[in-house]
Amino acid sequence: MSTEAEFRHEVRQFLESLPALLAGTDDPLKRARLYLGARFDAGLGALDYPTEHGGRDLPRDLVMAYRQESSGRAPAEAGFGIGISMCLPTIRDHGSNELKERFLRPGLRGDEIWCQLYSEPGAGSDLAGLATRAARDGDEWIINGQKVWTSGAAEADMGILLARTDSSVPKHRGISMLVLPMDQPGVEVRPLRQMTGVSHFNEVFIEDARIPTSWVVGTEGDGWRLAVTLLAYERSSLGAGGGRQPISTGRLIDLARERSVNMDPVVRQDLARLHSQALIVGWLNQRSGIHPSVTKLWRSRQGRLASSIACRLAFPGGAAWDEGAEGEGWAYGVLDSPAHSLGGGTDEIQRNTLGERVLGLPREPAVDRDIPFSEVRRN
Ligand SMILES: Cc1cc2nc3c(=O)[nH]c(=O)nc-3n(C[C@H](O)[C@H](O)[C@H](O)COP(=O)(O)OP(=O)(O)OC[C@H]3O[C@@H](n4cnc5c(N)ncnc54)[C@H](O)[C@@H]3O)c2cc1C
Numbered sequence: 222m223s224t225e226a227e228f229r230h231e232v233r234q235f236l237e238s239l240p241a242l243l244a245g246t247d248d249p250l251k252r253a254r255l256y257l258g259a260r261f262d263a264g265l266g267a268l269d270y271p272t273e274h275g276g277r278d279l280p281r282d283l284v285m286a287y288r289q290e291s292s293g294r295a296p297a298e299a300g301f302g303i304g305i306s307m308c309l310p311t312i313r314d315h316g317s318n319e320l321k322e323r324f325l326r327p328g329l330r331g332d333e334i335w336c337q338l339y340s341e342p343g344a345g346s347d348l349a350g351l352a353t354r355a356a357r358d359g360d361e362w363i364i365n366g367q368k369v370w371t372s373g374a375a376e377a378d379m380g381i382l383l384a385r386t387d388s389s390v391p392k393h394r395g396i397s398m399l400v401l402p403m404d405q406p407g408v409e410v411r412p413l414r415q416m417t418g419v420s421h422f423n424e425v426f427i428e429d430a431r432i433p434t435s436w437v438v439g440t441e442g443d444g445w446r447l448a449v450t451l452l453a454y455e456r457s458s459l460g461a462g463g464g465r466q467p468i469s470t471g472r473l474i475d476l477a478r479e480r481s482v483n484m485d486p487v488v489r490q491d492l493a494r495l496h497s498q499a500l501i502v503g504w505l506n507q508r509s510g511i512h513p514s515v516t517k518l519w520r521s522r523q524g525r526l527a528s529s530i531a532c533r534l535a536f537p538g539g540a541a542w543d544e545g546a547e548g549e550g551w552a553y554g555v556l557d558s559p560a561h562s563l564g565g566g567t568d569e570i571q572r573n574t575l576g577e578r579v580l581g582l583p584r585e586p587a588v589d590r591d592i593p594f595s596e597v598r599r600n
Contacts, residue, residue, distance in 0.1 A: 228283050232290040235263045239295060250376070253299035257331030260295075266329045270313055274325045281509060288461075298463070300373045304328040304335030306458035308381040311398075311451045315439040320400065324379070336377035337455075338368045338401060338425060339448065343599060345370075346570050348383070349392045349445060350589075350597070353427065355384035355399060362399060362432040364407070367424065372564070374410045374423040377403045382432075383448055386441055388595040395594055396444035398451075400436040407431065417556045455565045456513035459520060461506045465561065467524035468531055468554040470496050476534050476551075491530050498523045512579055514571035521561035521568055528558035 223231065242259055246252050260266040261275070268284045270276025298305055309328045312320050327333040344351040353366025364384055374380065380401040387395035401408070407430030412420035439447050458464065474492060477483040502523060505516045531551055532539050542552040562568045576582040589597045 225283060225286055228279075229286055229290055232265065232287055235260070235265055236291060236294045243296065249297065249299045252296040253301050254331040256296045257298070257301060257305075257329070261326075261330040267325070270325065270329075274313070274321055275329070285507065300334050300376050301328075301331050302458070302463050303337050303373060303377075304333065304379075306463050307337060307451050307454045308335045308379075310454050311381070311447060312400075312438060315447055315450065317435065319435055320438065324400065328379075333378040334373060334376050336371050336374045336380045336403070337451075338371055338374075338380040338382040340370045341367060342369050346567060348448065349396065350599070351383055351385060351396065352599070353382070353384045354388075355382075355386050355397060355432070357434060360434050362434060362436075364399075364401065364427050364430040364432060366427050368427070369424050370413075370422045370564075371410075371425050372422045374403065374425050375412055375420070379403060380425075381438070381451065383444055385594065386444075389593050390442075391591055392589060392594045392597060393445045394442060396448065397441050398438040398444040398447045399432050400438065401427075401430060401432055405430055415556075417553050452566065453513050456517040456571070459517050459565050461516065464564065465524070465557060467520075467558070467561070468527040468551075470499060470527070473527065473530055473534065476531065480534055482534065488534070491526075491533070495523065495526055495530060498526060512575060514566075514574050517565060518568060518571050524558045524561035528555045531555055 238259070239256065242255055243252050246255060257266060264277060265287065267274065267276035268279045268287060269281070270278070272278050305328065309325055312324055316324070324333070328335060338353075339348060339351075341351050341353060351366075353364065353368065355362045355364050357363075362384075364382065366384065368374075368382075371380070380403055382399045382401040383396055384399060385395050386397040389395070403410070407428050409426040409428075411424045411426070413422055413424060414420050415422070438444075470492060473495065474483065477485075477488050477492065482488045498519065502516065502519050505511055505519060532555060535542065535551065539551070539555070542550065542555075566574075573585060577584055
């Protein structure tokens with residue numbers, strides 16, 4: 222195994238090759254695809270994956286070293302983040318050999334895009350109340366139901382799907398995790414326009430869609446445990462700075478200068494608080510064993526604070542901001558900021574999780590936890 226210094230040298234050499242590779246490609250998805258393909262082929266795309274699946278089996282500190290070296294020098298993973306940070310690690314840890322063989326390499330190379338088919342109109346925070354059904358028919362599962370808020374579904378090749386395979390048992394026990402090929406007649410994706418003006422997430426209507434019976438992740442009926450595993454990957458990735466980005470402190474300092482308020486003590490205090498929060502998020506991510514809800518909460522706090530500072534700095538002119546290009550305009554950053562507290566589970570749910578699982582507080586009362594799902598009263 223290489224030493225950390227040797228590994229960092231290898232990473233830097235790879236990163237130096239990127240500007241030439243990406244020259245002339247502006248589309249974020251195409252840039253991400255080029256980068257991921259080159260990264261995988263250079264042996265840097267599966268650092269903490271077993272060697273038999275094209276990985277390097279490297280320890281956490283070297284994975285962190287890659288993250289540090291590549292920060293600001295590699296393109297964002299764009300639409301590939303859900304696969305790379307959430308679905309593929311879950312398949313790596315719990316999938317059958319067939320699933321690992323079929324999905325890990327193309328997903329990590331950026332050949333296939335994934336989406337996460339969890340939330341439904343009647344099941345968001347109460348995810349275990351989901352009603353999409355999977356029924357066996359010979360050597361296939363037949364899927365019927367509706368998902369919503371599915372980020373990236375319009376571009377996705379594969380979806381990690383939670384579906385109910387047994388309604389005769391309590392709600393947490395009758396769920397299975399399956400892999401749904403999105404490009405088939407029974408899957409209809411309808412984009413939802415968000416208040417930022419873009420359509421990142423979608424409704425997904427599923428009618429008699431088909432999945433091979435062996436494409437269950439883990440075992441039938443064990444989907445809730447795997448759903449929680451994947452959510453932990455999602456929250457760690459969001460907490461570590463994956464997904465949407467808060468308005469940066471640097472941009473806000475420029476805005477304060479532009480408005481000639483950069484010497485105002487209250488403004489300086491706000492900016493210092495934001496800077497401190499960014500440092501705290503970075504430090505939390507260097508610690509191992511920290512509960513992912515902690516970093517996710519800090520990150521969403523940082524996103525909301527940045528947005529509120531931007532609004533105060535611009536007052537009263539902020540109302541005249543136009544939407545701006547995605548990720549660039551001030552209005553985009555402000556309107557996108559509530560999403561930090563919602564995607565991957567709301568702030569309230571993170572606090573409930575920390576209360577119950579970390580602090581050992583009593584569980585929330587629930588009337589439907591122990592009765593068969595088929596007997597639960599629903600709207
Ligand atoms: C940007 C973005 C991207 C998303 N991407 C995806 C995706 O790719 N795939 C996917 O499956 N889903 C996705 N979601 C959905 C997201 O997971 C849900 O919006 C979230 O879990 C909340 O569910 P809900 O919207 O149904 O709200 P609800 O569950 O109806 O909650 C409404 C309010 O009640 C509060 N609340 C609910 N229950 C409790 C409780 N027990 N204790 C205290 N407060 C409670 C919530 O905190 C919230 O404030 C995305 C959402 C956003 C905003």
